[in-house]
Amino acid sequence: MPPEMDEIVRLSKQRGFIFPSAEIYGGFRSTYDYGPLGALMLRNVKNEWWRSMVQMRHDVVGLDAAILSSPRVWEASGHLANFTDPLVDCRNCHERWRADHLEPSPEDGRLHCPNCDSTDLTDARAFNLMFQTHAGPVQDEGSAAYLRPETAQGHFVNFLNVLQTSRKRPPFGIAQIGKSFRNEITPGNFVFRTREFEQMELEYFVPPAEGAKWFDYWCRERLEWYVGLGIPRDMLRLRPHGQEELSHYSAGTSDVEFLFPWGWGELEGIANRTDFDLKAHAAASGVKLEYFDQATNERYVPYVIEPAAGATRTMMAFLLAAYDEDRIGGEKRTVLRLHPRIAPYQVAVLPLSKKDTLTPVAEEVLGRLQPIAMCDYDETQSIGRRYRRQDEIGTPLAVTVDFDTLEDRAVTIRDRDTTEQVRVPIDDLVAQVKSRLGF
Numbered sequence: 001m002p003p004e005m006d007e008i009v010r011l012s013k014q015r016g017f018i019f020p021s022a023e024i025y026g027g028f029r030s031t032y033d034y035g036p037l038g039a040l041m042l043r044n045v046k047n048e049w050w051r052s053m054v055q056m057r058h059d060v061v062g063l064d065a066a067i068l069s070s071p072r073v074w075e076a077s078g079h080l081a082n083f084t085d086p087l088v089d090c091r092n093c094h095e096r097w098r099a100d101h102l103e104p105s106p107e108d109g110r111l112h113c114p115n116c117d118s119t120d121l122t123d124a125r126a127f128n129l130m131f132q133t134h135a136g137p138v139q140d141e142g143s144a145a146y147l148r149p150e151t152a153q154g155h156f157v158n159f160l161n162v163l164q165t166s167r168k169r170p171p172f173g174i175a176q177i178g179k180s181f182r183n184e185i186t187p188g189n190f191v192f193r194t195r196e197f198e199q200m201e202l203e204y205f206v207p208p209a210e211g212a213k214w215f216d217y218w219c220r221e222r223l224e225w226y227v228g229l230g231i232p233r234d235m236l237r238l239r240p241h242g243q244e245e246l247s248h249y250s251a252g253t254s255d256v257e258f259l260f261p262w263g264w265g266e267l268e269g270i271a272n273r274t275d276f277d278l279k280a281h282a283a284a285s286g287v288k289l290e291y292f293d294q295a296t297n298e299r300y301v302p303y304v305i306e307p308a309a310g311a312t313r314t315m316m317a318f319l320l321a322a323y324d325e326d327r328i329g330g331e332k333r334t335v336l337r338l339h340p341r342i343a344p345y346q347v348a349v350l351p352l353s354k355k356d357t358l359t360p361v362a363e364e365v366l367g368r369l370q371p372i373a374m375c376d377y378d379e380t381q382s383i384g385r386r387y388r389r390q391d392e393i394g395t396p397l398a399v400t401v402d403f404d405t406l407e408d409r410a411v412t413i414r415d416r417d418t419t420e421q422v423r424v425p426i427d428d429l430v431a432q433v434k435s436r437l438g439f
Protein backbone atom coordinates (compact mmCIF):
# COMPACT_ATOMS: atom_id res chain seq x y z
CA MET A 1 0.00 0.00 0.00
CA PRO A 2 1.73 3.28 -1.08
CA PRO A 3 2.15 5.72 1.85
CA GLU A 4 0.56 9.14 2.12
CA MET A 5 2.84 11.95 0.99
CA ASP A 6 2.86 13.32 4.57
CA GLU A 7 4.52 10.12 5.80
CA ILE A 8 7.44 10.57 3.39
CA VAL A 9 7.80 14.28 4.20
CA ARG A 10 7.80 13.44 7.92
CA LEU A 11 10.30 10.61 7.61
CA SER A 12 12.53 12.67 5.32
CA LYS A 13 12.75 15.46 7.88
CA GLN A 14 12.93 13.31 10.98
CA ARG A 15 15.63 10.95 9.71
CA GLY A 16 17.69 13.42 7.69
CA PHE A 17 16.81 12.70 4.06
CA ILE A 18 15.38 16.05 2.95
CA PHE A 19 14.98 19.33 4.85
CA PRO A 20 13.15 22.48 3.78
CA SER A 21 15.92 24.88 2.74
CA ALA A 22 16.72 27.80 5.09
CA GLU A 23 14.21 26.35 7.52
CA ILE A 24 15.39 28.58 10.40
CA TYR A 25 14.18 31.54 8.30
CA GLY A 26 10.85 29.90 7.55
CA GLY A 27 12.00 28.11 4.40
CA PHE A 28 12.63 29.52 0.93
CA ARG A 29 10.21 29.12 -1.97
CA SER A 30 10.00 25.35 -2.38
CA THR A 31 13.74 24.76 -2.18
CA TYR A 32 15.10 21.75 -0.31
CA ASP A 33 18.39 20.58 1.16
CA TYR A 34 19.48 16.95 1.19
CA GLY A 35 20.59 15.86 4.65
CA PRO A 36 23.12 13.17 5.65
CA LEU A 37 20.92 10.30 4.42
CA GLY A 38 19.47 12.19 1.46
CA ALA A 39 22.93 13.14 0.19
CA LEU A 40 23.94 9.46 0.27
CA MET A 41 20.74 8.28 -1.37
CA LEU A 42 20.71 10.92 -4.10
CA ARG A 43 24.33 10.08 -4.88
CA ASN A 44 23.36 6.40 -5.14
CA VAL A 45 20.53 7.20 -7.57
CA LYS A 46 22.93 9.16 -9.75
CA ASN A 47 25.68 6.53 -9.46
CA GLU A 48 23.27 3.77 -10.53
CA TRP A 49 22.19 5.82 -13.54
CA TRP A 50 25.83 6.48 -14.45
CA ARG A 51 26.72 2.83 -13.94
CA SER A 52 24.02 1.61 -16.30
CA MET A 53 24.40 4.41 -18.88
CA VAL A 54 28.19 4.85 -18.98
CA GLN A 55 30.11 2.18 -17.06
CA MET A 56 28.20 -0.85 -18.34
CA ARG A 57 28.24 0.27 -22.02
CA HIS A 58 30.92 0.99 -24.58
CA ASP A 59 28.87 3.39 -26.70
CA VAL A 60 28.32 6.21 -24.17
CA VAL A 61 30.75 8.79 -22.80
CA GLY A 62 30.30 11.32 -20.00
CA LEU A 63 30.17 15.10 -19.88
CA ASP A 64 29.99 17.75 -17.18
CA ALA A 65 29.11 21.05 -18.83
CA ALA A 66 28.68 24.54 -17.37
CA ILE A 67 25.44 25.57 -15.70
CA LEU A 68 25.85 29.25 -16.59
CA SER A 69 25.26 29.64 -20.27
CA SER A 70 25.17 32.14 -23.08
CA PRO A 71 21.83 33.55 -24.32
CA ARG A 72 22.97 32.45 -27.81
CA VAL A 73 22.58 28.81 -26.75
CA TRP A 74 19.00 29.33 -25.60
CA GLU A 75 18.09 31.51 -28.52
CA ALA A 76 19.25 28.81 -30.95
CA SER A 77 17.67 25.96 -28.99
CA GLY A 78 14.28 27.69 -29.05
CA HIS A 79 14.04 27.98 -25.27
CA LEU A 80 13.97 31.80 -25.25
CA ALA A 81 10.95 31.77 -27.52
CA ASN A 82 9.22 28.55 -26.54
CA PHE A 83 10.14 27.40 -23.05
CA THR A 84 7.07 28.93 -21.49
CA ASP A 85 4.11 27.96 -19.34
CA PRO A 86 0.71 29.64 -19.56
CA LEU A 87 0.37 31.92 -16.51
CA VAL A 88 -2.97 33.21 -15.19
CA ASP A 89 -3.63 35.56 -12.24
CA CYS A 90 -6.69 35.37 -10.02
CA ARG A 91 -8.14 38.90 -9.90
CA ASN A 92 -9.84 38.11 -6.60
CA CYS A 93 -7.05 36.68 -4.38
CA HIS A 94 -4.04 37.53 -6.63
CA GLU A 95 -2.66 33.97 -6.61
CA ARG A 96 -0.85 32.88 -9.79
CA TRP A 97 -1.41 29.54 -11.52
CA ARG A 98 -0.41 27.48 -14.51
CA ALA A 99 -3.51 27.55 -16.71
CA ASP A 100 -2.87 24.01 -17.96
CA HIS A 101 -2.96 22.70 -14.36
CA LEU A 102 -6.37 24.19 -13.52
CA GLU A 103 -9.54 22.10 -13.56
CA PRO A 104 -12.63 23.54 -15.30
CA SER A 105 -15.43 24.03 -12.78
CA PRO A 106 -18.15 21.31 -13.10
CA GLU A 107 -21.02 23.92 -13.22
CA ASP A 108 -19.99 26.12 -16.13
CA GLY A 109 -16.76 24.57 -17.47
CA ARG A 110 -14.78 27.77 -16.73
CA LEU A 111 -11.37 27.69 -15.07
CA HIS A 112 -11.51 28.58 -11.40
CA CYS A 113 -8.94 29.57 -8.81
CA PRO A 114 -7.98 26.58 -6.58
CA ASN A 115 -7.39 29.03 -3.72
CA CYS A 116 -10.61 31.11 -3.59
CA ASP A 117 -12.76 29.39 -6.27
CA SER A 118 -13.19 32.64 -8.23
CA THR A 119 -13.58 32.34 -12.00
CA ASP A 120 -12.34 35.92 -12.43
CA LEU A 121 -8.98 34.98 -13.95
CA THR A 122 -6.80 36.92 -16.39
CA ASP A 123 -6.18 35.54 -19.87
CA ALA A 124 -3.21 33.17 -19.95
CA ARG A 125 0.08 34.75 -20.95
CA ALA A 126 3.32 32.97 -21.85
CA PHE A 127 5.78 33.01 -18.95
CA ASN A 128 9.38 31.99 -19.72
CA LEU A 129 10.71 29.51 -17.17
CA MET A 130 14.41 30.30 -17.51
CA PHE A 131 16.28 32.06 -14.70
CA GLN A 132 18.22 34.99 -16.06
CA THR A 133 21.31 36.40 -14.35
CA HIS A 134 24.37 38.45 -15.28
CA ALA A 135 27.95 37.29 -15.72
CA GLY A 136 30.41 39.98 -14.66
CA PRO A 137 30.06 43.22 -12.70
CA VAL A 138 27.88 45.16 -15.15
CA GLN A 139 24.22 44.24 -15.25
CA ASP A 140 23.23 45.07 -18.82
CA GLU A 141 21.93 43.25 -21.91
CA GLY A 142 25.47 42.32 -22.95
CA SER A 143 26.21 40.48 -19.69
CA ALA A 144 22.98 38.45 -19.63
CA ALA A 145 23.41 34.76 -18.86
CA TYR A 146 21.01 31.92 -18.07
CA LEU A 147 20.99 29.09 -15.60
CA ARG A 148 20.40 26.05 -17.79
CA PRO A 149 16.79 24.75 -17.68
CA GLU A 150 17.98 21.35 -18.99
CA THR A 151 21.46 19.84 -19.10
CA ALA A 152 20.89 18.75 -22.70
CA GLN A 153 22.16 21.81 -24.58
CA GLY A 154 25.62 21.15 -23.10
CA HIS A 155 25.63 17.87 -25.02
CA PHE A 156 24.70 19.54 -28.31
CA VAL A 157 27.14 22.44 -28.17
CA ASN A 158 29.92 19.94 -27.34
CA PHE A 159 28.91 17.48 -30.07
CA LEU A 160 32.01 18.10 -32.20
CA ASN A 161 34.37 18.26 -29.20
CA VAL A 162 33.16 14.86 -28.03
CA LEU A 163 33.09 13.33 -31.51
CA GLN A 164 36.67 14.43 -32.19
CA THR A 165 38.11 13.34 -28.84
CA SER A 166 36.23 10.16 -28.00
CA ARG A 167 36.61 8.13 -31.23
CA LYS A 168 32.88 7.23 -31.06
CA ARG A 169 30.58 7.04 -34.09
CA PRO A 170 26.78 6.88 -34.27
CA PRO A 171 25.03 5.21 -32.65
CA PHE A 172 26.74 6.70 -29.58
CA GLY A 173 25.65 8.71 -26.58
CA ILE A 174 26.73 11.50 -24.26
CA ALA A 175 25.58 11.25 -20.65
CA GLN A 176 25.43 14.05 -18.13
CA ILE A 177 24.14 14.51 -14.59
CA GLY A 178 23.70 17.91 -13.00
CA LYS A 179 21.58 20.73 -11.70
CA SER A 180 18.97 22.45 -13.81
CA PHE A 181 16.80 25.44 -12.92
CA ARG A 182 13.27 26.40 -13.90
CA ASN A 183 11.27 29.28 -12.53
CA GLU A 184 8.22 27.04 -12.08
CA ILE A 185 4.98 28.95 -11.53
CA THR A 186 3.61 26.34 -9.15
CA PRO A 187 6.31 24.17 -7.60
CA GLY A 188 4.94 21.56 -5.25
CA ASN A 189 4.33 18.00 -4.11
CA PHE A 190 7.53 18.08 -2.04
CA VAL A 191 10.51 17.58 -4.40
CA PHE A 192 8.37 16.49 -7.37
CA ARG A 193 8.44 19.98 -8.87
CA THR A 194 11.07 22.43 -7.58
CA ARG A 195 12.86 25.39 -9.12
CA GLU A 196 16.30 23.87 -8.61
CA PHE A 197 16.61 20.14 -9.32
CA GLU A 198 18.94 17.54 -10.74
CA GLN A 199 18.68 15.82 -14.08
CA MET A 200 20.26 12.71 -15.57
CA GLU A 201 20.21 13.04 -19.34
CA LEU A 202 21.49 10.94 -22.20
CA GLU A 203 21.64 12.28 -25.75
CA TYR A 204 22.00 9.28 -28.03
CA PHE A 205 23.08 10.19 -31.59
CA VAL A 206 21.93 7.79 -34.32
CA PRO A 207 21.70 7.62 -38.13
CA PRO A 208 18.34 9.31 -38.98
CA ALA A 209 16.85 6.11 -40.43
CA GLU A 210 17.43 4.37 -37.08
CA GLY A 211 15.58 6.96 -34.96
CA ALA A 212 12.40 4.93 -34.41
CA LYS A 213 14.32 1.75 -33.55
CA TRP A 214 16.45 3.46 -30.89
CA PHE A 215 13.47 5.34 -29.48
CA ASP A 216 11.75 1.98 -28.78
CA TYR A 217 14.99 0.55 -27.41
CA TRP A 218 15.46 3.38 -24.90
CA CYS A 219 11.82 3.29 -23.77
CA ARG A 220 12.23 -0.38 -22.87
CA GLU A 221 15.68 0.04 -21.30
CA ARG A 222 14.67 2.93 -19.10
CA LEU A 223 11.50 1.30 -17.78
CA GLU A 224 13.55 -1.77 -16.83
CA TRP A 225 16.12 0.37 -14.97
CA TYR A 226 13.50 1.39 -12.41
CA VAL A 227 12.19 -2.18 -12.11
CA GLY A 228 15.72 -3.53 -11.64
CA LEU A 229 16.22 -1.16 -8.71
CA GLY A 230 13.12 -2.35 -6.94
CA ILE A 231 10.17 -0.23 -8.06
CA PRO A 232 7.22 -2.64 -8.52
CA ARG A 233 6.23 -2.93 -12.17
CA ASP A 234 2.59 -2.09 -11.39
CA MET A 235 3.70 1.32 -10.07
CA LEU A 236 5.29 2.16 -13.44
CA ARG A 237 3.93 2.72 -16.93
CA LEU A 238 5.03 4.15 -20.28
CA ARG A 239 2.72 6.86 -21.61
CA PRO A 240 3.11 8.25 -25.15
CA HIS A 241 2.52 12.03 -25.42
CA GLY A 242 -0.37 13.35 -27.48
CA GLN A 243 0.54 15.70 -30.38
CA GLU A 244 -0.50 18.78 -28.36
CA GLU A 245 1.80 17.88 -25.44
CA LEU A 246 5.03 17.56 -27.43
CA SER A 247 7.91 19.92 -26.63
CA HIS A 248 8.96 22.27 -29.42
CA TYR A 249 11.88 19.99 -30.34
CA SER A 250 10.19 16.60 -30.20
CA ALA A 251 8.83 14.34 -32.95
CA GLY A 252 7.64 11.84 -30.35
CA THR A 253 7.91 11.45 -26.59
CA SER A 254 6.95 8.74 -24.10
CA ASP A 255 7.08 9.31 -20.37
CA VAL A 256 8.05 6.74 -17.77
CA GLU A 257 5.38 7.43 -15.17
CA PHE A 258 5.20 6.44 -11.52
CA LEU A 259 2.08 6.00 -9.44
CA PHE A 260 2.49 8.86 -6.94
CA PRO A 261 0.01 9.20 -4.04
CA TRP A 262 -1.91 11.80 -6.12
CA GLY A 263 -1.90 9.70 -9.32
CA TRP A 264 0.40 9.00 -12.28
CA GLY A 265 3.26 11.46 -12.74
CA GLU A 266 6.36 11.71 -14.95
CA LEU A 267 9.72 10.37 -13.79
CA GLU A 268 11.43 10.58 -17.13
CA GLY A 269 10.71 11.64 -20.70
CA ILE A 270 12.14 9.73 -23.65
CA ALA A 271 12.07 12.00 -26.71
CA ASN A 272 12.96 11.71 -30.36
CA ARG A 273 14.54 15.18 -30.76
CA THR A 274 15.38 14.40 -34.42
CA ASP A 275 18.12 16.66 -35.84
CA PHE A 276 16.38 19.75 -34.43
CA ASP A 277 19.07 20.82 -31.95
CA LEU A 278 22.20 20.08 -33.97
CA LYS A 279 20.73 21.85 -37.00
CA ALA A 280 19.60 24.82 -34.90
CA HIS A 281 23.06 25.27 -33.33
CA ALA A 282 24.77 24.78 -36.70
CA ALA A 283 22.59 27.49 -38.25
CA ALA A 284 23.11 29.91 -35.34
CA SER A 285 26.86 29.36 -34.87
CA GLY A 286 27.92 28.75 -38.45
CA VAL A 287 29.73 25.55 -37.34
CA LYS A 288 28.72 22.35 -39.14
CA LEU A 289 27.52 19.79 -36.60
CA GLU A 290 27.60 16.65 -38.72
CA TYR A 291 29.07 13.19 -38.84
CA PHE A 292 31.08 11.95 -41.81
CA ASP A 293 30.81 8.21 -42.27
CA GLN A 294 34.02 7.11 -44.01
CA ALA A 295 32.65 3.64 -44.73
CA THR A 296 29.76 4.93 -46.85
CA ASN A 297 31.25 8.32 -47.76
CA GLU A 298 28.10 9.89 -46.35
CA ARG A 299 27.79 13.10 -44.35
CA TYR A 300 24.71 13.50 -42.17
CA VAL A 301 23.26 15.25 -39.12
CA PRO A 302 22.42 12.51 -36.60
CA TYR A 303 19.03 12.17 -34.98
CA VAL A 304 18.98 12.32 -31.19
CA ILE A 305 17.07 10.03 -28.85
CA GLU A 306 16.96 11.52 -25.38
CA PRO A 307 16.08 9.68 -22.17
CA ALA A 308 15.86 12.56 -19.64
CA ALA A 309 15.24 11.71 -15.99
CA GLY A 310 15.04 13.75 -12.81
CA ALA A 311 17.40 12.55 -10.05
CA THR A 312 15.63 14.34 -7.21
CA ARG A 313 12.15 13.33 -8.39
CA THR A 314 13.33 9.75 -8.89
CA MET A 315 14.78 9.64 -5.39
CA MET A 316 11.35 10.58 -4.04
CA ALA A 317 9.76 7.79 -6.10
CA PHE A 318 12.24 5.28 -4.64
CA LEU A 319 11.29 6.44 -1.13
CA LEU A 320 7.57 6.14 -1.86
CA ALA A 321 7.88 2.71 -3.46
CA ALA A 322 10.04 1.39 -0.61
CA TYR A 323 7.91 2.60 2.30
CA ASP A 324 6.22 -0.20 4.19
CA GLU A 325 4.73 -0.90 7.60
CA ASP A 326 4.52 -4.36 9.15
CA ARG A 327 4.49 -6.06 12.55
CA ILE A 328 7.46 -7.76 14.18
CA GLY A 329 6.64 -9.71 17.35
CA GLY A 330 3.34 -7.85 17.60
CA GLU A 331 5.02 -4.46 17.35
CA LYS A 332 4.43 -2.10 14.43
CA ARG A 333 7.52 -1.12 12.48
CA THR A 334 8.20 1.23 9.57
CA VAL A 335 10.60 -0.18 7.03
CA LEU A 336 12.07 1.23 3.83
CA ARG A 337 12.56 -1.76 1.55
CA LEU A 338 15.15 0.05 -0.55
CA HIS A 339 17.32 -1.80 -3.05
CA PRO A 340 20.83 -2.19 -1.55
CA ARG A 341 22.33 -0.04 -4.29
CA ILE A 342 19.92 2.82 -3.51
CA ALA A 343 19.79 2.60 0.31
CA PRO A 344 21.83 5.34 2.06
CA TYR A 345 23.70 2.79 4.16
CA GLN A 346 24.15 -0.79 3.06
CA VAL A 347 25.35 -2.03 6.46
CA ALA A 348 25.04 -0.89 10.06
CA VAL A 349 27.73 -2.03 12.49
CA LEU A 350 26.20 -2.26 15.96
CA PRO A 351 28.30 -3.15 19.00
CA LEU A 352 25.87 -4.66 21.51
CA SER A 353 27.20 -2.46 24.29
CA LYS A 354 29.25 0.71 24.49
CA LYS A 355 31.75 -1.09 26.74
CA ASP A 356 35.37 -0.44 25.79
CA THR A 357 36.04 -4.15 25.42
CA LEU A 358 33.80 -4.32 22.31
CA THR A 359 35.07 -1.16 20.62
CA PRO A 360 38.33 -2.52 19.10
CA VAL A 361 36.65 -5.53 17.48
CA ALA A 362 33.65 -3.44 16.32
CA GLU A 363 36.04 -0.96 14.72
CA GLU A 364 37.90 -3.83 13.08
CA VAL A 365 34.62 -5.11 11.62
CA LEU A 366 33.75 -1.59 10.42
CA GLY A 367 37.18 -1.23 8.84
CA ARG A 368 36.73 -4.47 6.91
CA LEU A 369 33.30 -3.44 5.58
CA GLN A 370 33.91 0.22 4.72
CA PRO A 371 35.83 -0.48 1.48
CA ILE A 372 32.87 -2.41 0.05
CA ALA A 373 29.82 -0.62 1.47
CA MET A 374 28.60 2.61 3.05
CA CYS A 375 28.38 1.76 6.76
CA ASP A 376 26.63 3.35 9.69
CA TYR A 377 28.14 2.86 13.15
CA ASP A 378 25.84 3.15 16.14
CA GLU A 379 26.58 2.10 19.68
CA THR A 380 23.92 3.77 21.80
CA GLN A 381 20.36 2.69 22.80
CA SER A 382 18.96 -0.81 23.04
CA ILE A 383 19.74 -3.13 20.15
CA GLY A 384 16.01 -3.45 19.35
CA ARG A 385 15.65 0.33 18.93
CA ARG A 386 18.78 0.47 16.82
CA TYR A 387 17.39 -2.26 14.52
CA ARG A 388 14.12 -0.28 14.16
CA ARG A 389 16.03 2.87 13.28
CA GLN A 390 18.04 1.03 10.61
CA ASP A 391 14.81 -0.51 9.25
CA GLU A 392 13.25 2.93 9.01
CA ILE A 393 16.17 4.34 7.00
CA GLY A 394 16.33 1.28 4.76
CA THR A 395 19.67 -0.31 5.78
CA PRO A 396 19.57 -3.84 4.30
CA LEU A 397 21.99 -5.47 6.77
CA ALA A 398 22.96 -4.95 10.42
CA VAL A 399 26.09 -6.57 11.83
CA THR A 400 26.03 -7.00 15.61
CA VAL A 401 29.21 -7.39 17.60
CA ASP A 402 28.56 -8.96 21.03
CA PHE A 403 30.56 -10.34 23.94
CA ASP A 404 30.74 -13.82 22.36
CA THR A 405 32.57 -12.17 19.46
CA LEU A 406 35.54 -11.71 21.79
CA GLU A 407 35.66 -15.49 22.22
CA ASP A 408 34.58 -16.92 18.85
CA ARG A 409 35.52 -14.11 16.40
CA ALA A 410 32.01 -14.33 14.90
CA VAL A 411 29.28 -11.70 14.46
CA THR A 412 25.53 -11.72 13.76
CA ILE A 413 24.14 -10.52 10.44
CA ARG A 414 20.51 -9.39 10.60
CA ASP A 415 18.43 -9.03 7.42
CA ARG A 416 16.16 -5.95 7.24
CA ASP A 417 13.36 -7.59 5.26
CA THR A 418 13.10 -10.98 6.97
CA THR A 419 14.66 -9.93 10.33
CA GLU A 420 16.43 -13.31 10.15
CA GLN A 421 19.77 -13.49 11.98
CA VAL A 422 22.80 -15.65 11.17
CA ARG A 423 26.13 -16.00 12.89
CA VAL A 424 29.22 -15.75 10.65
CA PRO A 425 32.98 -15.74 11.34
CA ILE A 426 34.55 -12.29 10.95
CA ASP A 427 36.88 -13.75 8.35
CA ASP A 428 33.86 -14.69 6.15
CA LEU A 429 32.00 -11.43 6.76
CA VAL A 430 33.07 -9.47 3.68
CA ALA A 431 32.19 -12.36 1.34
CA GLN A 432 28.86 -12.93 3.12
CA VAL A 433 27.88 -9.26 3.04
CA LYS A 434 28.84 -8.93 -0.63
CA SER A 435 26.77 -11.92 -1.58
CA ARG A 436 23.74 -10.80 0.48
CA LEU A 437 23.86 -7.31 -1.04
CA GLY A 438 24.38 -8.69 -4.54
CA PHE A 439 27.65 -6.71 -4.93
Ligand code: GAP
Pocket residue numbers: 149150151152182184191192193194195196197198199201266267268269306308309310311312313314
Ligand atom coordinates in the same frame (compact mmCIF):
# COMPACT_ATOMS: atom_id res chain seq x y z
N1 GAP B 1 16.04 17.65 -21.81
C1 GAP B 1 14.67 17.26 -21.76
C2 GAP B 1 14.01 17.66 -20.52
O1 GAP B 1 14.53 18.44 -19.74
P1 GAP B 1 11.80 17.33 -19.15
O2 GAP B 1 10.73 16.29 -19.32
O3 GAP B 1 11.39 18.75 -19.12
O4 GAP B 1 12.80 17.06 -20.36
C3 GAP B 1 13.21 15.72 -17.68
O5 GAP B 1 12.66 16.99 -17.87
C4 GAP B 1 13.00 15.26 -16.26
O6 GAP B 1 13.52 16.23 -15.35
C5 GAP B 1 11.53 15.12 -15.86
O7 GAP B 1 11.01 13.87 -16.26
C6 GAP B 1 11.60 15.23 -14.36
O8 GAP B 1 11.95 14.00 -13.76
C7 GAP B 1 12.74 16.21 -14.16
N2 GAP B 1 12.18 17.56 -13.92
C8 GAP B 1 11.76 18.46 -14.84
N3 GAP B 1 11.32 19.58 -14.24
C9 GAP B 1 11.47 19.39 -12.92
C10 GAP B 1 11.20 20.19 -11.75
N4 GAP B 1 10.73 21.42 -11.83
N5 GAP B 1 11.47 19.66 -10.52
C11 GAP B 1 11.99 18.40 -10.40
N6 GAP B 1 12.27 17.61 -11.46
C12 GAP B 1 12.01 18.09 -12.70
